[in-house]
């Protein structure tokens with residue numbers, strides 16, 4: 514039998530935030546590395562691997578077949594619309610998409626409120642964090658990883674059911690531990706982006722100064 518592949522640091526961090534024993538949906542699964550790896554390592558008993566496009570779903574199916582992954586179902590569709598109550602899903606990973614796309618997926622689904630969410634935005638993490646706070650989702654864990662030359666953040670969140678108070682820095686700092694080097698680098702990149710934006714919008718300068726004091 515094929516030796517199981519390793520996950521890269523980004524997907525490994527996502528995997529580390531999936532609670533053991535979860536019935537998982539991996540939204541935008543593409544190659545299905547994450548659910549196949551979790552199943553083959555005995556971390557989860559069942560997964561739905563879903564994608565809005567046929568081709569990624571086919572490559573995911575091929576990976577599951579190659580590594581003889583069982584208890585994985587492939588479903589075509591957008592976001593969480595591929596999941597029904599009888600799947601008894603308790604955790605969703607939504608990784609490798611823009612923060613605004615992830616926010617749209619969560620917004621479009623009532624089911625999201627009942628799930629542990631593991632979110633990995635490739636861009637616009639500040640928009641995603643603002644959306645989460647404004648929609649009563651609490652960030653329970655957040656960290657950053659360096660992978661293939663870039664820093665990524667991974668967020669774990671669940672619906673708190675009540676209003677979340679947050680200040681203007683929070684979309685950028687979230688729950689990051691700023692004594693950690695990857696998190697500091699991630700924040701530095703965000704400050705750099707804000708500085709570029711501030712060339713056309715000087716109102717951003719006080720926010721930039723506040724964020725710099727956190728480093």
Ligand SMILES: C[S@@+](CC[C@H](N)C(=O)[O-])C[C@H]1O[C@@H](n2cnc3c(N)ncnc32)[C@H](O)[C@@H]1O
Pocket residue numbers: 524540541542543544563564565566569590591592607608609610614618
């Ligand atoms: C860059 S891949 C990420 C693959 C994997 N999740 C990862 O993080 O490595 C993004 C995938 O999301 C899928 N996708 C984009 N929008 C989606 C949506 N609204 N619902 C489901 N899948 C979506 C794309 O077809 C693509 O396969």
